[in-house]
Amino acid sequence: MLETHLLVIDPQNDFMDIPADADPILFEQSNGPRFRSALPVPGALTDMDRLATTIGRIGPRLSRVHVTLDTHRVIDVAHPAFWRDGNGHAPPPFTMISHADVVAGTWAPRNPDWKSRMLDYTAELENAGRFVLMVWPEHCLIGSWGHNIVDGLRDALSRWERDNGVTTEFVTKGINTFTEHYGALLAEVPDPTDPSTQLNRELMSALQQADVIAIAGEASSHCVATTVNQLVDHIGERHWSRIHLLTDCMSPVPATPGSPDFPALADQFLRDMATRGVVLTTSDAFLA
Secondary structure, eight states: OOOEEEEEEOOBGGGOOOOGGGOTTOOEETTEESOOOSSOOTTHHHHHHHHHHHHHHHGGGOSEEEEEEEOBOSSOTTSGGGEEOTTSOOOOTTOEEOHHHHHHTSSEESSGGGHHHHHHHHHHHHHTTOOOEEOOOSOSBTTSGGGSBOHHHHHHHHHHHHHHTOOOEEEEEOOOTTSOOOSSSOOSSOOTTOGGGSOOHHHHHHHHTOSEEEEEESOTTTHHHHHHHHHHHHHOGGGGGGEEEEGGGOOOOOOOTTSOOHHHHHHHHHHHHHHTTOEEEOTTTTTO
């Protein structure tokens, strides 16, 4: 029997496009809704519903399931509270901060002791051709509702565990304040003093043992794309065809004014992977 692994990227409430009237725990307070997704990805809830159905269909054939959890603090390099402008104001979400902005003082870390580190960080990002630093809404805060796995998928994973006597393997990423961590295997700029930002050898070793690696999750423009690129870089060309992307179980971050066209980047990512021999499939077709 083939060893089949499922890798689910960041299936968390803060990325779900949950309508307010469909969320049973949403309720009004004097300051507005208590629970609302911080960074909803259009299509994400449907993606995860499809994935939950697929797990129910193929559960006995899954050897291992790995689930990544984006995991942040309020003070995070990609959150507003980390940065200030010359007037002491935090940047609004979806502000892009370039190396030139940090050099000019347009944006500076609120702690002056961090400026040198941020000069180096933004330079390394840009020299490597990675995403320019983006300030996101506070999301996936440790212990928050938004950090939790969306209900439908969580229930499917729990049933899979009970039915098969196997535990889901969770991988946290993003706890380091000073570097973004889109990919499951490696932070954008690894911190030499923090092993959690360096290559996740345990996860890499597990995936190398698989005959088939199915990948789903959010978002196809960011954490999924970065994870898959890291995986193909480390697993070896002869194993690329083991990777199956469930394209109807992932969606891109929408474009925002002044930001890159994230849906177009996601489409290009899928084309690039197909060219490299990665299998593009759908939840219905996988192991059908």
